[in-house]
Each structure stands twice: as structure tokens, then as C-alpha cells.
Amino acid sequence: MPGALPSPSLDQLFRTARTYNEWSDRPVEEHTVRELYDLFKWGPTSANSCPARFVWVRSAEGKAQLASLAAELNRPKILAAPLTVIIGHDLEFPETMPKLFPARGEMMRQMFRQPGVAEITAMRNGSLQGGYLIIAARALGLDCGPMSGFDNAGVDAAFFAGTHIKSNFICCLGYGKPNTPFPRNPRLSFDEAGRFA
Amino acid sequence: MPGALPSPSLDQLFRTARTYNEWSDRPVEEHTVRELYDLFKWGPTSANSCPARFVWVRSAEGKAQLASLAAELNRPKILAAPLTVIIGHDLEFPETMPKLFPARGEMMRQMFRQPGVAEITAMRNGSLQGGYLIIAARALGLDCGPMSGFDNAGVDAAFFAGTHIKSNFICCLGYGKPNTPFPRNPRLSFDEAGRFA
Numbered sequence: 001m002p003g004a005l006p007s008p009s010l011d012q013l014f015r016t017a018r019t020y021n022e023w024s025d026r027p028v029e030e031h032t033v034r035e036l037y038d039l040f041k042w043g044p045t046s047a048n049s050c051p052a053r054f055v056w057v058r059s060a061e062g063k064a065q066l067a068s069l070a071a072e073l074n075r076p077k078i079l080a081a082p083l084t085v086i087i088g089h090d091l092e093f094p095e096t097m098p099k100l101f102p103a104r105g106e107m108m109r110q111m112f113r114q115p116g117v118a119e120i121t122a123m124r125n126g127s128l129q130g131g132y133l134i135i136a137a138r139a140l141g142l143d144c145g146p147m148s149g150f151d152n153a154g155v156d157a158a159f160f161a162g163t164h165i166k167s168n169f170i171c172c173l174g175y176g177k178p179n180t181p182f183p184r185n186p187r188l189s190f191d192e193a194g195r196f197a
Numbered sequence: 198m199p200g201a202l203p204s205p206s207l208d209q210l211f212r213t214a215r216t217y218n219e220w221s222d223r224p225v226e227e228h229t230v231r232e233l234y235d236l237f238k239w240g241p242t243s244a245n246s247c248p249a250r251f252v253w254v255r256s257a258e259g260k261a262q263l264a265s266l267a268a269e270l271n272r273p274k275i276l277a278a279p280l281t282v283i284i285g286h287d288l289e290f291p292e293t294m295p296k297l298f299p300a301r302g303e304m305m306r307q308m309f310r311q312p313g314v315a316e317i318t319a320m321r322n323g324s325l326q327g328g329y330l331i332i333a334a335r336a337l338g339l340d341c342g343p344m345s346g347f348d349n350a351g352v353d354a355a356f357f358a359g360t361h362i363k364s365n366f367i368c369c370l371g372y373g374k375p376n377t378p379f380p381r382n383p384r385l386s387f388d389e390a391g392r393f394a
Contacts, residue, residue, distance in 0.1 A: 194253060
């Protein structure tokens with residue numbers, strides 16, 4: 001039975017990890033992106049539905065297009081980052097269930113096809129997968145800069161045309177420039193955020 | 198600059214971690230729950246909005262009530278687990294912005310108060326926080342059994358009455374009984390789930 005990870009690892013994942021807006025010159029290599037996907041893909045989703053889809057924006061043209069669709073404050077972050085991933089979710093994900101859940105694929109396909117179920121399932125589980133991506137990136141020594149200030153419909157038209165994929169949020173990836181994050185904001189206490197029952 | 202965590206740690210977080218439905222007798226102590234919160238609370242959210250709220254269900258009465266509102270297949274899992282956490286999100290979270298984002302609290306409060314913004318922000322970021330909870334639990338040596346098959350409106354009435362908190366998903370926490378998970382389902386390949394741009 002495994003115990004807790006060593007304290008420096010918990011720091012790297014959560015306690016001293018920070019959101020970065022400025023980046024060192026170190027690139028994010030393609031093999032690192034593939035290693036990242038092959039790590040976070042294992043995170044759990046409803047019936048293994050894995051609804052999230054990803055565009056890994058690294059070209060100058062891609063960055064310029066994405067930046068042009070972002071809130072003004074976010075544009076320089078996207079242009080400066082080695083890579084920015086668009087996290088979306090595919091509303092047609094029920095069609096993948098026979099592949100992703102072989103034991104009961106057709107049953108799950110029909111369940112997710114009920115009115116309204118695909119939308120909420122994709123949003124919930126696509127966001128979970130985005131959370132796994134962020135923590136997995138940190139586990140690999142990368143830094144993250146997640147953002148939701150952009151024109152979702154514009155990004156969908158530019159990057160997901162001809163599909164049923166909807167953008168959720170975006171996340172810069174790279175190696176953060178030391179000492180550039182803002183002072184850390186407070187969090188809610190345990191009792192402010194919840195209770196036992 | 199930190200590198201990647203050691204391979205066994207990546208296994209524990211993602212690669213060999215599994216969803217459990219059966220649990221060993223080892224309890225989840227209150228200090229462990231508080232340690233878990235104090236770890237995952239640091240995960241990033243939009244403008245540090247931290248919209249997720251948590252009910253940590255550990256009493257016999259609480260488990261029976263939650264189980265009665267769950268899909269039939271999920272009932273025995275809730276009754277057997279040492280603890281099941283309800284992850285919800287507070288649609289009134291904009292009121293916390295002056296506390297959580299002191300530099301621009303009133304501006305962010307008004308921004309999140311625009312029509313429709315609180316709902317999507319709470320669902321996106323509350324789900325992200327749920328993802329952080331799952332991976333942080335694994336980082337502390339716990340196992341998880343997340344589920345979304347339950348009566349959300351019934352859970353809201355039973356556990357969040359008199360608030361604007363809406364349930365999102367639930368997650369059993371404990372120490373999994375070895376060798377009980379189903380065979381692992383496949384994941385989408387890198388190219389099935391995304392592309393470079």
C-alpha cells in the first residue's frame with residue numbers, strides 16, 4: 001500500500017506550484033507533450049468517456065490566431081508561452097463508448113445520448129481532464145498558466161470547425177520565469193469550504 | 198528548476214492508480230481529510246474564485262441518506278466506503294471575491310455577476326477542483342471512487358438546503374481493497390484526442 005508522496009513532491013504539485021504568465025526560453029519539446037498526454041490520460045472519467053479534446057498550439061500562426069481571440073490581458077501570455085493547449089470537449093463523445101468501454105459500450109452510448117446528458121457529462125469530465133492535465137504537467141516539471149478569458153465561439157470556429165467540439169479553457173505550458181508570479185492569494189479555510197456530515 | 202517526479206510517484210498519481218468500488222477496513226481519519234483539503238485547495242481556479250464546496254459524508258446517517266439518492270449500482274459503494282465527499286459549487290461564489298482576490302475583488306465580483314457567468318465559471322472551476330481533489334488524494338496514498346450517477350436535485354435538497362450550492366459529483370475515499378478493480382479500459386491515442394497547431 002503506497003503512502004504519501006514525499007513533501008517536496010507535494011510542494012511541486014500543489015503547495016509551492018504557481019500559475020505563470022512569463023516564461024523562460026526553454027522550449028516544450030513534442031516528446032514532452034506526448035509524455036504529458038500519456039500521463040494524464042489515465043485520470044478517471046464517467047464510464048471512461050474521456051470527452052476532452054486538445055489542440056496543442058505551438059506555431060507562430062496558431063499562437064497569433066489564438067491570441068487574437070483572447071481577452072486583451074491574456075494576449076501577451078499566449079504569444080510568449082512556448083505552447084498553449086486548448087482544452088475542449090466533444091459533444092459526439094458517446095460514439096466513442098463502444099471503444100472506450102467495451103464491456104457495456106452500446107448501453108453507455110445510449111445512456112449518454114439521452115437529452116442533455118452529453119452536454120453536462122462533457123463539461124464535467126472534460127474539466128476534470130483539464131485538471132488532470134494541469135497537475136500532470138507539474139508532475140513532469142512543467143509550469144501552467146490556465147485561462148478562461150477568450151472568445152469561446154471564435155476559438156471553436158477557428159480550431160474546431162466541422163466538429164462538435166466546444167472549447168472549455170486554455171492553458172499555457174512552459175517553464176516559468178522565476179519570481180514572476182503575483183503574490184499568492186488566500187484560500188477558503190476547511191470550514192468555509194465545507195463540513196462533515 | 199524541478200524535474201519530473203520519480204516514476205513510482207507518476208504511477209501512484211496516474212499510471213497504476215485505479216478507481217475503487219471496494220474498500221479495506223482502514224478508516225479515513227479526520228486529520229487526513231483536513232490534510233487533503235489543505236493540499237488540493239492550492240490548485241488554480243479562475244481569478245482564484247474557488248467555487249467548489251464539499252460535504253464529507255462519514256456518519257452512518259449521512260451515508261444512508263446519500264446512498265438512497267444514488268443510482269442503484271452506486272448505493273453499496275457509498276455504504277461500504279469509509280467516506281464519500283459531495284463536490285458541489287456555490288453559485289454565490291462571486292461574493293467571496295473581495296476575500297479571495299484582494300487586489301481586484303470588487304471588479305471580479307461584478308464580472309462574475311454578469312448574466313450566466315457564475316454558472317459556467319462555477320461548473321468549470323468546481324470540476325477542476327474536483328480533479329485536484331482526486332489527484333491530491335492519490336498523492337496522499339488514498340484511493341478514489343468518483344461517481345456521477347445520483348439524483349442531483351435530491352442531494353441538493355438533502356445536503357445544501359437554504360444555500361445556492363449545486364452538487365456536481367461525488368467521490369468515495371478510502372484505501373482500496375487490492376485486486377478488486379475491473380480490468381482497465383483503453384484510452385484514446387494522442388492523435389485521436391488532439392492535434393498540434
